[in-house]
Amino acid sequence: MTELTLGKALGAGLRQAMRDDEKVVLLGEDIGKLGGVFRITDGLLDEFGASRVIDTPLAESGIVGTAVGLAFRGYRPVVEIQFDGFVYPAFDQIVAQVAKLHYRTQGRVKMPITIRIPWAGGIGAAEHHSESPEAYFVHTAGLRVIAVSNPEDAYRSLRQAIASDDPVIFFEPKRLYHHKGDVDLDAPLADAAPMGLARVARSGTDATLITYGAMVSTALQAAEAAEDEGISLEVIDLRSLSPVDYDTVAASVRRTGRVVVAHEASREAGMAAEVIASITELCFEYLESAPLRVTGHDVPYPPAKLEKYHLPDLDRLLDAVDRVLDRPNSLTGADA
Amino acid sequence: MSPQISPIADTAHDLELAERILTPDGTRLENPQLDAFLTDVDAASMRALHRDMVILRRIDAEGVALQRQGQLGLWAPCQGQEATQIGTARALAPQDYVFPSYRETGVIYARGAEPGDYVRMWRGEEGAGHDPAALRVAPLQIIIGAQTLHAVGYALGIRHEGTDEVAVTYFGDGATSQGDVNEAMIFASSYQAPVVFVCQNNNWAISEPVSVQSQYPIAGRAPGFGIPSLRVDGNDVLACMAAMRWALAHARSGKGPAYLEAVTYRMGPHTTADDPTRYRREDELDEWRRRDPISRLEAHLRAIGELSDDQVAETQAAADVVAREMRAECLGMLTRPPLAVFDGVYAEPHTGLERQRGEYAAYLASFEGEEGR
Numbered sequence: 265m266t267e268l269t270l271g272k273a274l275g276a277g278l279r280q281a282m283r284d285d286e287k288v289v290l291l292g293e294d295i296g297k298l299g300g301v302f303r304i305t306d307g308l309l310d311e312f313g314a315s316r317v318i319d320t321p322l323a324e325s326g327i328v329g330t331a332v333g334l335a336f337r338g339y340r341p342v343v344e345i346q347f348d349g350f351v352y353p354a355f356d357q358i359v360a361q362v363a364k365l366h367y368r369t370q371g372r373v374k375m376p377i378t379i380r381i382p383w384a385g386g387i388g389a390a391e392h393h394s395e396s397p398e399a400y401f402v403h404t405a406g407l408r409v410i411a412v413s414n415p416e417d418a419y420r421s422l423r424q425a426i427a428s429d430d431p432v433i434f435f436e437p438k439r440l441y442h443h444k445g446d447v448d449l450d451a452p453l454a455d456a457a458p459m460g461l462a463r464v465a466r467s468g469t470d471a472t473l474i475t476y477g478a479m480v481s482t483a484l485q486a487a488e489a490a491e492d493e494g495i496s497l498e499v500i501d502l503r504s505l506s507p508v509d510y511d512t513v514a515a516s517v518r519r520t521g522r523v524v525v526a527h528e529a530s531r532e533a534g535m536a537a538e539v540i541a542s543i544t545e546l547c548f549e550y551l552e553s554a555p556l557r558v559t560g561h562d563v564p565y566p567p568a569k570l571e572k573y574h575l576p577d578l579d580r581l582l583d584a585v586d587r588v589l590d591r592p593n594s595l596t597g598a599d600a
Numbered sequence: 601m602s603p604q605i606s607p608i609a610d611t612a613h614d615l616e617l618a619e620r621i622l623t624p625d626g627t628r629l630e631n632p633q634l635d636a637f638l639t640d641v642d643a644a645s646m647r648a649l650h651r652d653m654v655i656l657r658r659i660d661a662e663g664v665a666l667q668r669q670g671q672l673g674l675w676a677p678c679q680g681q682e683a684t685q686i687g688t689a690r691a692l693a694p695q696d697y698v699f700p701s702y703r704e705t706g707v708i709y710a711r712g713a714e715p716g717d718y719v720r721m722w723r724g725e726e727g728a729g730h731d732p733a734a735l736r737v738a739p740l741q742i743i744i745g746a747q748t749l750h751a752v753g754y755a756l757g758i759r760h761e762g763t764d765e766v767a768v769t770y771f772g773d774g775a776t777s778q779g780d781v782n783e784a785m786i787f788a789s790s791y792q793a794p795v796v797f798v799c800q801n802n803n804w805a806i807s808e809p810v811s812v813q814s815q816y817p818i819a820g821r822a823p824g825f826g827i828p829s830l831r832v833d834g835n836d837v838l839a840c841m842a843a844m845r846w847a848l849a850h851a852r853s854g855k856g857p858a859y860l861e862a863v864t865y866r867m868g869p870h871t872t873a874d875d876p877t878r879y880r881r882e883d884e885l886d887e888w889r890r891r892d893p894i895s896r897l898e899a900h901l902r903a904i905g906e907l908s909d910d911q912v913a914e915t916q917a918a919a920d921v922v923a924r925e926m927r928a929e930c931l932g933m934l935t936r937p938p939l940a941v942f943d944g945v946y947a948e949p950h951t952g953l954e955r956q957r958g959e960y961a962a963y964l965a966s967f968e969g970e971e972g973r
Contacts, residue, residue, distance in 0.1 A: 289760075315760045321790055326749055326783030333753020333767070336697075336738060341753075353779070360743050361750070368727030368739055370944040405953075406945055429947035460951065507952035 266449050271441035273415035274304050274380075276449060277422035278342065282312050285340060288426055291318045291327050292344030292380075301346055302382055302441055324354035331377050332361050340426055342378045348435075349392030349565075351381055355400070362431045363406030378425045378432045383411070384478055384528050385575055386439040388568040394438075395565050396529035401433040402506045402538070409505040410459065411435040413480035415445035417463075417503060424459035432459075437478035462509035464516065468498035471522035471588050474513060474539060476502040479526050479576065486581040497585065505535060513539070514546045521552035522588040526576050531559040556584045618863050619843060620833040624891045626899025633830075634842035637849075641838065643906035649690065649837050650901060651915045653682040653894045656706045658919035659718055660868075662926050663705070667872040671930055672722040676703045680835070680867030683893030684800050685770075686710060687840025688862070691848055692768065697754055698737040699747040699769040703800070707770060711735040715922065716929035725933050745771055745778035748797065752784045755793035755857075766851045767795045774805025776821070777813045785825040785857070792856035796847045797822070799859070800834065802866035807879040819861035827859045834864030835893040865891070938964055 268276065282288045290305060296319040299306030309317040320327045324345060331341035345351045351358075358379065365373045385394030401409050408430050412418040418436070425432035465480055466487050473483045480501045487497040498516050502508060517523055523543055525536035536557040543555055558576045566574050586593035621631050621638070656678070663675040678685060685706025692698070692710070700707050705718060713730055721729035721740060728739035741747035751769035758765045775781050776799060788795050799818055803810050814821075822829035828850065832843040840862055847858035865888040869876045901907035936943070942957040 318756075318791075321783070321786050323779075323783040323786065325780055326787050329746065329749025329780055329784070330753035330756060330787055333699075333750035333755070334757050335753075336732075336750060337754045337757030339757055356743065357746065357749065357780075361746055364727070365739070366947055367944045369732060370726065370728075371947060372728070373732055373739070374947055376947075408946075408950070430950075507950050509951070510955075511951075 265446040267444050268415050268419070268447045269442050269444050270412070270415045270418050270436070271302055271304055273419040273445075273447050274422055274436060275306055275308070276447070277419045278305060278308060279311065280449075281342070281423050281426040282308065282316065284423075285427075287338060288340045288342060289316045289318065289334060290342045290344065291320050291331055293320055293322055293327075293346050295319060295344050300344060302438070304380075304436075305344065324350055324352075325357050328354040328357040328362065328377075328379065332357060332365070332375065335375050335377055336373060340376045340378075342380065342426055345379060345381045347393045348381050348383045348395040348397060351379075351397060358401070358407070358433075359404050363404045366430070367406055374429050375431045376426075376429045378422070378434050380422075380434045380436060382438045382441075383435040384437050384439070385565060385571050386478060388571070391565070391567070394571065396527065396560065398433075398435060398505055399529060399534050402535060406431065407506060408432045408460070409435070410503065411437070411476040411505055412503070413437065413440065413477055413501050415443070415447050419447045419449070420451070420453070420456050421459055421503065423453055424456065427453065428459065435477060440478050440481070443481075460504040460507055460509060462503055462512040463501045464498065464512065465501045466497065466499040468496035468520070470496045470520060471524065471585055472498045472500060472513075472516045472520045473524050473526065473581065473585065474500045474502060475526040476505060476535075477528070479528060482576065482578055483526060483581060486578045486585070489578060489582060490585060495585065495589065502539075508539060508542070510542055510546060513543065517543055517547045518550045521550050523551070523555035524558060524581065524584045524588055525555065526558040526581055526584075528560050528575055530562045531557055532562050534559060553588045553590060556588055558584045618831045618833045619839050620836050621838040621842065622836045622896050622900055624835075624896055626896050626903055628900060631839070631842070634839060634846070637842035637845040638838060641841070643901065643904065646838070646897060646901055647907060647911065649686055649841070650894065650897050650907070651918070652686045652690065652706075652710065653837065653897070654915045655919040655922050656682050656686060656709055657894060658916075658923045659709060659926060660705060662923040663718060663722070664868070664872060666719065666927065666930055667722070672719055673724045675722055675872045676870070677866075677868035677872070678703050678705050680865045680888065680893070681800055681802055682706055683837035683897075684834040684840050684862040684864045687837040688798055688844040688860070691841050691844035693766070693848070694736070695763070695765045696736065696848070697765065697767050699751040699754070699767065700737060700740055701744070701747060701771050701775070702740045702742050703772070704740065704770050708735060708737055708740075711737050714929075715925035716933065718926055719930045720933065723930060723933060725935060745775035745781040745784075747771070748775070748781045748784035749787070751795050752788045752793050755788065755795035756791055758794050759791065764852055765794070766848050767793070768798060768848075769795065770798045770800060772805060773799065773801040773803065773810045773813050773818060774808065775799075776818050785822065785827060785859075788857040789826040792854075794851040794854070795857045796844070796851050797827070797857065797859040798844070799861045801861050801863050802834075803864075804866050804870070804876075804880070806870040806874060807876075817861065819859060822859035827857045829859035829861065831861045831863065834862030835891045835896065837893055837897055864893075
């Protein structure tokens with residue numbers, strides 16, 4: 265085991281993927297000499313050269329469209345979108361081309377493209393640097409969507425995403441880039457659990473708290489705080505947003521009967537809505553109370569000084585837990 | 601070998617500014633830039649180009665007819681653009697790879713399409729009408745200009761591997777307004793990618809004349825990206841072939857991208873769903889009928905005594921055979937079964953989609969046996 269930050273684990277994953285397969289090429293803005301604005305690609309230019317670590321013009325549609333052409337040629341491009349809020353110029357290429365070419369050609373053309381997106385808020389950034397656009401991509405047939413929450417997952421699932429013959433939108437929580445964890449750098453990819461499985465991050469019996477990305481840390485803190493009050497929370501890290509591992513989710517909900525789904529992204533037609541709808545279909549007779557969402561508000565991502573009022577925090581999670589457990593909460597008041 | 605490219609300094613949309621070898625009445629002109637690229641083109645080669653264009657026009661007419669008869673959902677006619685498509689596509693080497701738009705029937709014809717390939721997509725049977733690997737042509741692209749970036753990415757791969765292939769992309773005058781096309785030119789130039797841009801300026805983007813897209817000859821934009829360009833008479837098959845040979849030689853020799861604007865005219869509607877009488881004048885069509893690409897080459901070949909009535913009749917008969925095969929293939933196509941709607945979304949199993957497929961299969965199965973009651 266090696267202790268690495270999440271950012272370094274991603275860099276190690278890229279390096280290993282490039283060593284394993286010469287068809288893996290990287291494209292993005294400032295990923296060469298600079299090593300990316302978050303230094304994820306640090307050192308890769310020196311090892312693999314400018315024809316595999318490609319600094320691109322500042323045009324996101326151009327980056328993804330060029331990756332499509334490389335995929336036609338048999339490459340496995342890994343694209344870095346510099347910030348979450350910069351992905352929209354590439355939306356057409358992702359949704360209309362990357363996602364559809366396999367279907368359009370019935371598999372004759374494969375799109376093994378990984379699109380890495382430094383993602384979500386909590387770092388006090390400028391506008392367009394803190395967004396959570398995952399629902400757009402989950403809604404798009406033909407894409408797989410991964411959101412990582414720790415260094416070990418980051419290292420493994422990035423390599424799995426690159427090795428996948430399907431396109432993968434790969435979300436990296438910016439505010440965890442410097443969080444450390446143990447990574448087994450030598451574990452063979454073939455022995456790893458398949459990409460797409462959820463992880464029970466903490467076992468519990470009273471309610472299931474489902475989330476992904478940086479919110480997993482918040483959820484684990486909430487579970488610890490709840491334990492002090494004698495409440496046992498199960499925390500599920502979805503890890504894969506398309507597909508969602510409903511076997512793991514449903515098994516938990518059938519035991520606890522109570523569910524909170526949380527994410528930073530805004531609420532309307534978001535990931536939590538989809539997960540709760542599916543839970544309702546799969547586990548209706550097991551539910552003891554209405555599943556709840558704890559999400560960002562339906563507002564544009566607010567200015568940095570206001571983001572703490574937007575992002576779900578430990579207290580908002582615990583309030584929702586109180587609601588699904590029919591305990592006194594913000595709606596009932598302390599006397600209920 | 602490479603012709604000197606003179607900067608385009610005017611802002612007129614005058615066809616006479618374009619490079620030309622055959623005049624509309626079939627007179628062959630000397631062209632100091634392009635003649636060097638046609639030294640091997642003899643009468644037999646020109647007859648072959650004529651035959652290609654006649655067959656393409658017949659395929660196109662059959663496509664329109666099949667749509668009118670309810671056999672195709674849509675067809676995008678290329679009548680009038682035969683010289684551009686045949687001239688450029690016949691200049692390609694077998695190893696080159698093409699990224700076309702939806703109107704490039706002549707390009708897939710020249711790359712060896714089977715009769716059913718022309719109609720499979722327009723009939724709604726498949727998302728792509730042909731096998732990309734077999735023709736070395738990407739699926740016809742409907743999103744305007746998106747394919748130009750794909751060509752550049754493909755060309756980056758070629759450059760990385762150091763082979764002598766060229767990626768080629770076709771797009772229209774309307775596409776030149778798209779960000780993707782401009783980004784493609786930037787990427788191609790920055791990386792000196794072996795890619796050829798072929799803009800078929802057919803004067804119309806549905807109802808919008810080219811003046812809405814550009815107040816300057818489109819080929820004149822390319823030098824601003826560091827890409828040499830030529831503007832050719834797109835109804836002159838010899839000029840199109842020669843210019844494309846120049847562009848391909850340029851890209852193949854490691855000098856980076858090249859750009860062609862072929863000035864032609866869309867004689868038919870944008871698609872079979874369009875009604876051009878709402879936006880363009882009949883006298884403009886008459887003007888372009890006089891510049892027809894097929895009659896121009898035919899007049900030249902007859903004038904030099906290299907095309908007889910019998911040969912023309914034989915060519916027309918051969919075109920009719922292709923059209924019959926295309927119709928037979930079209931009418932004989934079998935629609936895939938209902939659950940095929942789920943096929944090919946992903947290369948690897950996706951549990952969410954598999955669940956939906958299972959639910960729909962159960963739903964369909966619930967009707968089994970009902971017809972007999």
